[in-house]
Amino acid sequence: MLKKLVDRIFRRPRGPQRIVAAEHGIDRRNVSRHAIKVCEVLQQHGHEAYIVGGAVRDLIAGVEPKDFDVATSATPEQIQPLFRRARIIGKRFRLVHVVFGAEIIETSTFRAPSGGEQSTDEHGRILRDNVFGTALEDAVRRDFTLNALYYDPTTEEVIDYHHGVADLKRRLVRIIGDPVVRYREDPVRMLRAVRFAAKLNGQIEEKTLAPIASMAPLIENVPASRLFDEMLKLLTCGHAMDCLRQLRAQGLHHGMLPMLDVVLEQPGGERFIELALERTDARVRAGKSISPSFLFAALLWQQVHLRWQHIQAGGEHSIPALSLAVDSVLGEQTEKLAIQRRFVADMRDIWFMQPRFERRVGKLAWRMIEQPRFRAACDFLQLRAAAGEVDSVLAQWWMDLADANDEDRADMIEDATHAPPAAATPDAPARRRRRRRKP
Numbered sequence: 001m002l003k004k005l006v007d008r009i010f011r012r013p014r015g016p017q018r019i020v021a022a023e024h025g026i027d028r029r030n031v032s033r034h035a036i037k038v039c040e041v042l043q044q045h046g047h048e049a050y051i052v053g054g055a056v057r058d059l060i061a062g063v064e065p066k067d068f069d070v071a072t073s074a075t076p077e078q079i080q081p082l083f084r085r086a087r088i089i090g091k092r093f094r095l096v097h098v099v100f101g102a103e104i105i106e107t108s109t110f111r112a113p114s115g116g117e118q119s120t121d122e123h124g125r126i127l128r129d130n131v132f133g134t135a136l137e138d139a140v141r142r143d144f145t146l147n148a149l150y151y152d153p154t155t156e157e158v159i160d161y162h163h164g165v166a167d168l169k170r171r172l173v174r175i176i177g178d179p180v181v182r183y184r185e186d187p188v189r190m191l192r193a194v195r196f197a198a199k200l201n202g203q204i205e206e207k208t209l210a211p212i213a214s215m216a217p218l219i220e221n222v223p224a225s226r227l228f229d230e231m232l233k234l235l236t237c238g239h240a241m242d243c244l245r246q247l248r249a250q251g252l253h254h255g256m257l258p259m260l261d262v263v264l265e266q267p268g269g270e271r272f273i274e275l276a277l278e279r280t281d282a283r284v285r286a287g288k289s290i291s292p293s294f295l296f297a298a299l300l301w302q303q304v305h306l307r308w309q310h311i312q313a314g315g316e317h318s319i320p321a322l323s324l325a326v327d328s329v330l331g332e333q334t335e336k337l338a339i340q341r342r343f344v345a346d347m348r349d350i351w352f353m354q355p356r357f358e359r360r361v362g363k364l365a366w367r368m369i370e371q372p373r374f375r376a377a378c379d380f381l382q383l384r385a386a387a388g389e390v391d392s393v394l395a396q397w398w399m400d401l402a403d404a405n406d407e408d409r410a411d412m413i414e415d416a417t418h419a420p421p422a423a424a425t426p427d428a429p430a431r432r433r434r435r436r437r438k439p
């Protein structure tokens, strides 16, 4: 009896934990000064204001945050007039972009979980999420404990409602609340769990993981454009291959990249994707930019390549065969994943330049250089060479050409025009046979 009382008083956390700097380890110098400024101004006007979400998570984990978001008790109408350059955006859920030169601090009012039945679709997916609330309510509607941390730059404390700091230190991705309910509300949370676990080199907590495999088909109800955004985040988080493996293990890829299974099971398919993603991860970790078109061109290439060879074997010429192959692969793929049109155009450019790389002669080479996607297509050729699909001497020649000045280029092209044809490509017999037949 007494023990129970003691337990109740001492064990059950009353209100949030307030974690001091020595414990959470965030160095204020790593925090965006603009985000600090936004918090300070709001606090000076009597509002609560914290840096929230991914930035706090990443700072504690020792990863450089992508951007800084602020959550506050102030409404958009109260926030906007406090800053020189601030605009209210969003129709249903309104938030404020506070602009400082190139940096935008997304500042949103605490939100409450929406309880009403009208705001979900027939699968229980939340369609609206626009009721203002308290910090406590705001923390409950967030997805994972490690994403529900509130950093107050003034006191340098982290307000932690769900033991997120402890989970973060153990690199455990734990959902807030009942996982089945939370995934039903928003199936994208399953993908986010995978991404954060990969990004933090951690794991998905047991109960959080358990329902994913059986609930994976709910991904099919998510709008294609949102899936595309999430897929892009997965692929550019710096741990893309881990993410893909885990997606596949959980059956989550069916709604994302329906062809992933086929691709990975093809001879050489896994190797090609691995090479592409290794390069992407290396670029991300070095802080370099990533081209989504290049990435998707690489992910779908094995499929395109296979069909291209197949159609050529049926008697079609190289270029029209490639065109047919590309159309059929893109047609199937974009049913699920809305790859944005501008990316699709670039992917086509990258793919259609590939057969042209096999001829290094005069005018043609000059025309290649002028193509807007020449550089990306060259990189793609390198990737194919690394995968043993084309001759690496040929790939290097084009790379050198891309790096050279016009004078050197003229020499290189001149030499190549008189040199014997490129060395045989190791594993493209169908294509070579067809090319030889041409007059």
Ligand code: ATP
Pocket (backbone or CB within 6 Å): 052, 053, 054, 055, 066, 069, 141, 142, 143, 144, 147, 148, 186, 188, 189, 233
């Ligand atoms: P990153 O920006 O690195 O992708 P993030 O955690 O900042 O990660 P955002 O999509 O920017 O992700 O979201 C910001 C915050 O909003 C998250 O940290 C989380 O607290 C909350 N949030 C985002 N998406 C969801 C969701 N689907 N369900 C619940 N909360 C979410």
Ligand code: MG
Pocket (backbone or CB within 6 Å): 053, 054, 055, 066, 067, 069
């Ligand atoms: Mg973010």
